Amino acid sequence: MTAATVAGTRTPVAPAWLRDISASLPVTAQYVLHGSIRDLHMCPVGERVVPLDTVSALTGTLAAEGFGAVLYHSPVHGLTVLGGGTAAGSEAGDLARAVLGPHAGLLGTAVGYPRLGDVLLAVGSTTQARVALVLDYLSQALADDELAPGLSTFFLTAVSHVHSARARVRPGTGGGAERGALHNPVLVLVDKPSDLPSWMVGGDGIRQVPLPVPDLGSRMAAARALLPGGGDAVTQFADAAEGLSLRAMRDIVQLQRDTRRDPGQIVESVQAYRTGVRDNPWNGAELRARVAHGRDALSARVLGQSRAVAHTMDILARTATGMTAAHLPQRGSGPRGVLFFAGPTGTGKTELAKAVSQLVFGGDAGGSGSFRRFDMSEFAAEHTEARLIGAPPGYTGHSAGGELTNAVRQNPYSLLLFDEIEKAHPLILDKFLQILSDGRLTDGTGATVHFAETLIVFTSNLGVGGVEPDDPEIQTKVRAEIVGHFRDVIRRPEILGRIGEENIVVFDYLSRDVARGLALRYLENVKGRVRAEHASTLRIGPRAVEQLLELAVEGRLLGGRGVADAVVVNLVNPLAEVLLERGSRDVTVTALGSETDGVRTLELA
Ligand SMILES: Nc1ncnc2c1ncn2[C@@H]1O[C@H](COP(=O)(O)OP(=O)(O)OP(=O)(O)O)[C@@H](O)[C@H]1O
Ligand SMILES: [Mg+2]
Incomplete structure (x- = not known):
């Protein structure tokens, strides 16, 4: 053609x-x-x-x-x-x-x-x-x-x-x-x-x-015919329109005239066209205002990770203002923003990703379409590629499309969380490379899906093995391990290059204080639940609180999950027994009792 x-x-x-x-x-x-x-x-x-x-x-x-x-x-x-x-x-x-x-x-x-x-x-x-x-x-x-x-x-x-x-x-x-x-x-x-x-x-x-779908030659011819001014814009237009129809190119030029963008902004018009004429939340004053005051919201939700939160805020500020890679002559075609959360298990990486999604896109990051989590340990085998991007023609599930490509097509403005990236199969890493460098993927049906308005968060526990809790060097050590992993272990330095070393955010082990703070928060939740389910009051005396907080501190090496386990095993389980036996009545716990075979008793007033 x-x-x-x-x-x-x-x-x-x-x-x-x-x-x-x-x-x-x-x-x-x-x-x-x-x-x-x-x-x-x-x-x-x-x-x-x-x-x-x-x-x-x-x-x-x-x-x-x-x-x-x-x-x-x-x-x-x-x-x-x-x-x-x-x-x-x-x-x-x-x-x-x-x-x-x-x-x-x-x-x-x-x-x-x-x-x-x-x-x-x-x-x-x-x-x-x-x-x-x-x-x-x-x-x-x-x-x-x-x-x-x-x-x-x-x-x-x-x-x-x-x-x-x-x-x-x-x-x-x-x-x-x-x-x-x-x-x-x-x-x-x-x-x-x-x-x-x-x-x-x-x-x-x-x-x-x-x-056929238009090749570069046809797109050049179309760009020449559509942009009478010619010049650099012609080549930029033809390049940016890769995968688009000539009809779409004509519509883009129309869009460009209607929005009074000048001819030099043709690449922006292509981007606008690709993600549709929905309101782009990234350009809204609302989003920028929320990000500007986001630090407090994030710190309130993720405790004791002030370095990680501050670093994340820097990256988000760049993302929200369209200043990602601003030193380059043109906005790249990769995703809006990329974050790589690393550090010990249970320290708030997934939690911060959810908090960021809520901050940027609103919603509760639960059922809302703008937060999608993919557990990369489920994508360790080669054939799982089909689950992500859809099966090729002739294979079962072809018409269903892929989980990732469908999600992004439905909601181009979203946060995509890829947990445990180091577990993904190399073929899947190649897909990431494509997303990060071109901002798009072709799904099993041959349709192109655009990631230009997504925020991508990878998480990883790489490099934590050799670090003791409270090691002041954790930031540099983890960072070095990650670089080593991509360079020497899997020999894919280009992937880290696309992610950007400056986008690696390292989380700290939960400190004693944070573990205590988190445990206190969980205790309040337990009280709230007793009130809601039993119309009763749960009181926890100072000695019991202190004992629970000490157990939480011991659990902190497993992160927030360890803290939660300490509260569940030592308070929630025995409390449930009490509520069963005594019915819905006010309960006052004065201290933790004995523990046999992992079963705790409570001393009640
Ligand atoms: N710093 C923190 N502040 C508040 N809650 C936390 C923090 N760290 C962990 N939690 C809580 O602990 C649980 C596990 O945390 P999260 O899922 O964020 O861990 P993670 O860092 O993603 O761990 P993993 O590497 O194992 O995926 C969650 O319920 C979370 O709310
Ligand atoms: Mg996680």
Whole structure:
């Protein structure tokens, strides 16, 4: 589909698929066009190259081969005449009526598929005039029972016609006179060949013509035609539009004019188009204000990690103001922001990721679509790639798509948390590399998903093994281990390069004070639950509190989970026994009692 220029000359040529149709007209009676059939195609018209839709491009090409009329049918438009003018009384109309003979009354009406068989035979068997028949929206008709009646009869007519058809329309006068006998072809437009019955697609004499996604050459041609100013913007536009249709490129230029962006901002317009015309929360004053005052919200939720919180806030400030990698000439195409949370288990990494999601996107980071967590230990095997990005065609689950690609498509403004990244299979690491450098992934169905507005958080326990709790060197040691892991262990330094060493945020072990603070918080929660479930008051005397806090401090090496376990084992479990035995009454715990086989007793007042 490249409106390429023939080497050495400046003569533009039609896209390859159109040239293929022209060249095969002497031997082909039926074409199945599929792929980018709703896209535009850069076609030479006179001196210029202009974007045309598929049917216009076809009509132009056929006209150049001496076709006087193109009959076009769609379930919506019915049967109409294109080429040489569609108005009644025009030459094309007269020609079509002559060819259709007794069926001419069908023109301008919604024609059922059985009657369309008559049209097909009339077009295919005339020796008097070059006329083609284009059938559009067949995929939709086939998917819709209401539209489908008679369609299989029609296909049988079509196929039997192909088998008996010989090229017999001799050149007339005018265009295409230099060619010999040509078929009067039927051209069928479908989204994908599998939408048609297989016997309709595969047979001899039926030619499949794939319309490809625009390559760089077509995008350059489109960019040149769409941006009259030319200059650097043309190349930038063609590059940035990778994976997009030419129709999308045209829409982007429209969007750019409507929003009065200047031509130099074409890459921004492409980004805006890719993520849709939803409100981009990143550009909202609301988000910026929340991030500006975010430190308190994060510190209140994640205790004792002031270094990690401060570092995270720095990165978020850059992200929220669009200043990520601001020293580079252009905004990169990677995600909005990347954070790499490292450090001991249970110290608040996942918790901080949730808090950040809530701060930036709102919601409760629970059911809300803007927070998605992926446990990379579940993606340690090669085949799990399919779970993430969807299975390729022909495999089960293909139509379901991938968990990650679906999530981002549904909500391009979201925080993606990839826990324990070091456990992911190398193939999956490659996907991350692609997300981080290009900001996009192709899913199993071939559709591109864009990550440009996501915030990505990786977590890892790498490098914690060799660090004692309360080691003042924890920051530098963990950092060095992570660098070593990517460089020497898995030998993928480029992945860390894309993440950015400056985005590594190292969490500290929970200090004694933090463990106590966290335990106090849990005790309050337990009291609240007793009040809510039993309409009773739980009191915990000072001696009991002190004992519980000491046990929490012992548990802190397992992080917040260790602290929580200490509270559950030493307070919640025995308390539940008490509530069972005594019913819903006020309880006062004065001290912790004995412990046998992990079962604690309570001393009550
Ligand atoms: N610094 C902290 N402040 C408040 N709560 C914390 C903190 N650290 C851990 N917790 C609590 O402990 C539990 C485990 O924490 P979290 O899931 O954030 O750990 P993590 O660092 O992600 O650990 P892992 O490396 O094992 O995934 C959570 O319930 C969390 O609320
Ligand atoms: Mg975690």
